[in-house]
Amino acid sequence: MNRYEILKSLLDQGQVFKIICGAGNEDIDQVKRLSYIYTLAGATIIDVSANVDVVKVAIEGIELAYTNASLYDITIKTRPYIMVSVGMPGDPHVRKAYIDTNSCEECGKCLSICPTQAIDTKRLVSWGTDYLVDTKLCIGCGKCSNICNTDSVISYRYDDRKLLKENLLQCLESGAELIELHAAIGEHRDSLLEWELINSINPNNFNSLCLDRINLDNVNLKYRIEEARKISGDKLIIQADGIPMSGGGGTFNSTLQTVAMADIINKEFDNNIYLILSGGTNSLTKSLAQDMGVHFNGVAIGSYARKIIKGCVDDTAIYIATDLVESNIDKHLIWDTKTTMTDKNSGLINLF
Numbered sequence: 055m056n057r058y059e060i061l062k063s064l065l066d067q068g069q070v071f072k073i074i075c076g077a078g079n080e081d082i083d084q085v086k087r088l089s090y091i092y093t094l095a096g097a098t099i100i101d102v103s104a105n106v107d108v109v110k111v112a113i114e115g116i117e118l119a120y121t122n123a124s125l126y127d128i129t130i131k132t133r134p135y136i137m138v139s140v141g142m143p144g145d146p147h148v149r150k151a152y153i154d155t156n157s158c159e160e161c162g163k164c165l166s167i168c169p170t171q172a173i174d175t176k177r178l179v180s181w182g183t184d185y186l187v188d189t190k191l192c193i194g195c196g197k198c199s200n201i202c203n204t205d206s207v208i209s210y211r212y213d214d215r216k217l218l219k220e221n222l223l224q225c226l227e228s229g230a231e232l233i234e235l236h237a238a239i240g241e242h243r244d245s246l247l248e249w250e251l252i253n254s255i256n257p258n259n260f261n262s263l264c265l266d267r268i269n270l271d272n273v274n275l276k277y278r279i280e281e282a283r284k285i286s287g288d289k290l291i292i293q294a295d296g297i298p299m300s301g302g303g304g305t306f307n308s309t310l311q312t313v314a315m316a317d318i319i320n321k322e323f324d325n326n327i328y329l330i331l332s333g334g335t336n337s338l339t340k341s342l343a344q345d346m347g348v349h350f351n352g353v354a355i356g357s358y359a360r361k362i363i364k365g366c367v368d369d370t371a372i373y374i375a376t377d378l379v380e381s382n383i384d385k386h387l388i389w390d391t392k393t394t395m396t397d398k399n400s401g402l403i404n405l406f
């Protein structure tokens with residue numbers, strides 16, 4: 055089977071697990087670490103920013119996982135696919151926060167709420183009292199502007215899109231195999247033009263369209279998917295983004311909206327769309343979807359997957375990540391064995 059057929063087979067079995075490093079996350083050390091840990095844990099797809107340097111470090115993380123897999127008696131059954139994410143201007147996944155230091159009251163609330171430490175205290179020291187956002191770390195989640203009491207201090211900016219095609223081609227040449235378009239915006243025309251471009255750039259494998267119901271009601275959601283399918287045919291994945299970047303909670307309520315969104319799409323399309331659940335996903339996502347009788351083909355986890363291994367500097371990170379993957383796809387597809395894992399030392403401490 056070629057790589058398209060392998061992924062199709064995993065989707066058909068509902069056995070895709072995607073680790074989301076973050077469309078806006080250009081922290082290369084973190085991406086390498088996540089790629090390493092979640093490759094060993096059995097992830098099928100590693101979703102990264104559409105940045106050649108980020109793609110290269112994700113590959114380094116995967117290679118390192120293959121090198122060290124024998125230390126755990128792990129056989130990695132499917133080499134993870136690298137998916138690069140881009141987004142339409144207006145979609146939160148690709149925006150970067152900007153703080154107007156002239157209006158900022160320096161209350162510090164945004165500092166403590168930022169999940170990626172993008173508003174960096176070290177920079178505060180070196181730059182005086184200005185609150186500055188590190189654009190490599192900012193994932194556009196909106197938590198800072200939600201908590202800020204002062205109007206218009208925090209705004210958002212988007213990348214220049216003129217070099218999109220060239221950039222995506224370079225990412226594919228560097229080893230990426232799938233492209234995701236975050237198109238959670240109201241306008242159909244612009245989104246579909248960009249979707250057409252992405253499919254022309256990567257015609258031989260799956261591409262993913264990430265949509266939510268904050269910007270699209272059910273009628274418009276259905277229309278967008280119908281039109282996207284005309285362009286991609288059977289190579290279309292829809293990422294049902296319940297509440298974008300809302301993960302972190304380990305509850306059924308956190309993952310409820312993605313399951314509800316999948317249910318709506320399934321009813322419109324008779325379960326004939328490849329669906330990946332995201333936006334609030336966690337270790338309970340598969341269980342909730344199955345209990346509700348909602349069909350899906352895979353689960354994508356970002357905030358929660360990153361949070362549960364944050365600060366782990368030893369092999370514990372691999373155990374924790376594996377438990378998360380196993381809670382969403384079948385164990386036998388991940389490893390041949392994990393029996394001797396507790397006795398092994400991966401060298402993780404030295405690497406990260």
Ligand code: SF4
Nearest residue numbers: 158159161162164202
């Ligand atoms: S929450 Fe708003 S006012 Fe407070 S430090 Fe952050 S940007 Fe400034």
Ligand code: SF4
Nearest residue numbers: 168192193195196198
């Ligand atoms: S809270 Fe979210 S949007 Fe704000 S700076 Fe941090 S990552 Fe960026």
